[in-house]
Amino acid sequence: MQKMKPFIIIKDPKVAKLFANETRSEILHNLRHREMTACQLAKILGKNVSSISHHLSLLEKAGLVRRTRTLVKGNIIEKYYQASAQKFIISYTLSEGLAPESEDILKWKREICRGVVDKASLFGFDVPEEKKSKVQRLVEKYASLKHATLERVISRQKESSEIIKPEMRLLISLLTDALLSRNDEYLQVIWEICNEIGVK
Amino acid sequence: MQKMKPFIIIKDPKVAKLFANETRSEILHNLRHREMTACQLAKILGKNVSSISHHLSLLEKAGLVRRTRTLVKGNIIEKYYQASAQKFIISYTLSEGLAPESEDILKWKREICRGVVDKASLFGFDVPEEKKSKVQRLVEKYASLKHATLERVISRQKESSEIIKPEMRLLISLLTDALLSRNDEYLQVIWEICNEIGVK
Numbered sequence: 001m002q003k004m005k006p007f008i009i010i011k012d013p014k015v016a017k018l019f020a021n022e023t024r025s026e027i028l029h030n031l032r033h034r035e036m037t038a039c040q041l042a043k044i045l046g047k048n049v050s051s052i053s054h055h056l057s058l059l060e061k062a063g064l065v066r067r068t069r070t071l072v073k074g075n076i077i078e079k080y081y082q083a084s085a086q087k088f089i090i091s092y093t094l095s096e097g098l099a100p101e102s103e104d105i106l107k108w109k110r111e112i113c114r115g116v117v118d119k120a121s122l123f124g125f126d127v128p129e130e131k132k133s134k135v136q137r138l139v140e141k142y143a144s145l146k147h148a149t150l151e152r153v154i155s156r157q158k159e160s161s162e163i164i165k166p167e168m169r170l171l172i173s174l175l176t177d178a179l180l181s182r183n184d185e186y187l188q189v190i191w192e193i194c195n196e197i198g199v200k
Numbered sequence: 201m202q203k204m205k206p207f208i209i210i211k212d213p214k215v216a217k218l219f220a221n222e223t224r225s226e227i228l229h230n231l232r233h234r235e236m237t238a239c240q241l242a243k244i245l246g247k248n249v250s251s252i253s254h255h256l257s258l259l260e261k262a263g264l265v266r267r268t269r270t271l272v273k274g275n276i277i278e279k280y281y282q283a284s285a286q287k288f289i290i291s292y293t294l295s296e297g298l299a300p301e302s303e304d305i306l307k308w309k310r311e312i313c314r315g316v317v318d319k320a321s322l323f324g325f326d327v328p329e330e331k332k333s334k335v336q337r338l339v340e341k342y343a344s345l346k347h348a349t350l351e352r353v354i355s356r357q358k359e360s361s362e363i364i365k366p367e368m369r370l371l372i373s374l375l376t377d378a379l380l381s382r383n384d385e386y387l388q389v390i391w392e393i394c395n396e397i398g399v400k
């Protein structure tokens with residue numbers, strides 16, 4: 001395995017849209033931990049090789065995967081691929097719909113926040129029907145602030161070839177929480193959410 | 201694929217120790233998304249089949265994987281396995297070293313927290329040598345409170361066969377942050393960390 005970046009922040013909406021396809025997501029998921037050929041991926045994902053090769057070429061053009069080595073066995077050429085990063089993060093600017101062509105991503109984010117409000121009852125926090133749209137807006141604000149802060153932390157990271165280990169995960173979570181604890185807008189939002197859903 | 205629990209919280213130190221082996225971790229990782237045979241796992245992980253079968257039997261006894269189906273092809277028997285949950289969480293009580301035989305897990309947690317202090321400089325937060333042990337203790341406290349709160353949120357979850365989707369991830373993060381925002385001990389710890397590492 002070649003060295004891999006821990007994170008890549010996706011700022012191009014055209015690249016971000018590549019993640020909407022389930023097969024491509026699964027390809028990326030598999031290539032985070034090992035290098036594989038189109039043929040091996042096709043077997044694992046139960047797809048045909050030509051479809052996988054097509055997806056791989058789109059992902060390679062977008063810089064999300066890269067070719068690690070090519071083996072020639074008789075008249076068969078085996079090209080190995082690997083993801084370019086351990087984790088891809090869709091930039092805050094796209095999930096806010098701030099960039100051109102990012103409306104779909106904003107819509108997707110809103111759907112997730114509606115899901116959060118609907119599922120809170122699974123954890124014993126019931127949101128009354130008449131409060132749902134207010135709470136959804138607060139959850140959207142919470143998600144935006146958390147996402148923007150996480151991105152701010154990650155983009156401070158100095159050049160490093162290290163993969164994500166437990167300490168990196170904990171460090172990033174700690175720095176994100178530390179920055180948010182000094183953010184008045186965040187404190188206000190989380191306070192309102194606690195009041196609305198009844199966290200004591 | 202059979203239905204899978206989203207989370208299992210591991211409270212038995214003997215079971216928790218199974219995660220310390222890299223091959224077993226990789227087996228579990230692969231079985232979270234699909235069912236596979238020992239033979240398929242051996243190929244992907246570059247190990248021999250008998251070693252994989254041994255690990256699978258330990259994992260099955262501990263309830264971390266289960267057999268989904270058995271195919272008979274001629275005189276070959278193919279047993280398919282799948283993880284019992286999408287995500288396994290080592291209980292807070294073990295990582296605090298509170299349970300018998302959990303000292304190793306406590307030690308492992310302390311090492312991670314030392315790593316966090318050492319790596320903070322990668323993100324532009326330098327911890328002076330003479331403050332390192334104080335900051336490490338604060339990071340350990342932060343990690344404990346966050347872990348205990350996450351576990352409290354997850355154990356509130358009502359019986360559900362749903363897998364972890366983006367909205368579940370966001371909901372769990374939101375509820376954890378909401379509970380922590382009302383926890384005075386947490387607020388004190390995060391305030392001290394900000395002061396020590398210079399978060400403005």
